[in-house]
Amino acid sequence: MKKFIFLITLSATILVFSSFKNETSVHYVHVNVQDVKGSELFHAKGCALCHSPEKKIVGPSLKEIANTYKGDVNKVLEFMNQKSKPIVNPKEFKYMQPVLGQLKRMKPEERKALATYYMSFYKK
Numbered sequence: 001m002k003k004f005i006f007l008i009t010l011s012a013t014i015l016v017f018s019s020f021k022n023e024t025s026v027h028y029v030h031v032n033v034q035d036v037k038g039s040e041l042f043h044a045k046g047c048a049l050c051h052s053p054e055k056k057i058v059g060p061s062l063k064e065i066a067n068t069y070k071g072d073v074n075k076v077l078e079f080m081n082q083k084s085k086p087i088v089n090p091k092e093f094k095y096m097q098p099v100l101g102q103l104k105r106m107k108p109e110e111r112k113a114l115a116t117y118y119m120s121f122y123k124k
């Protein structure tokens with residue numbers, strides 16, 4: 001009987017452990033796909049013409065944008081959806097403004113992938 005209970009406990013532990021492991025690895029893959037998609041769109045949609053990860057080109061660096069937004073994906077999405085005003089460099093918004101039309105024509109999940117990619121440069 002003791003051996004039986006031991007076996008049941010053991011298999012339950014293995015079950016919990018393996019489902020936990022699956023969950024975390026699925027999550028990990030999901031985050032990675034978002035990042036890869038975001039960086040692809042960053043180049044494919046021409047954002048890279050004016051933005052770069054570390055340096056200011058025409059537009060602010062992704063690092064500066066991510067730090068200004070404190071890594072908040074939803075907040076930067078509000079800007080991309082034209083629901084909030086520019087906060088990084090409002091004086092040079094005229095260069096970014098035409099891009100908002102282009103962003104509007106993208107799929108919501110593409111805007112989200114871009115926003116997630118931008119915010120991945122946030123350093124606390």
Ligand code: HEC
Nearest residue numbers: 045046047050058059086087088089090092093095096099
């Ligand atoms: C023609 C140049 C140019 C292109 C192309 C461009 N940007 Fe920008 N972007 C700027 C400039 C200049 C600023 C700074 C003005 C501002 O803060 O809005 C800016 C600012 C931003 C900001 C910060 C907005 C804020 O709150 O101030 C985000 C986010 C952003 N760009 C996203 C994008 C994305 C995503 C793309 C590609 C779809 C893109 N940009 C393409 C020039 C550009």
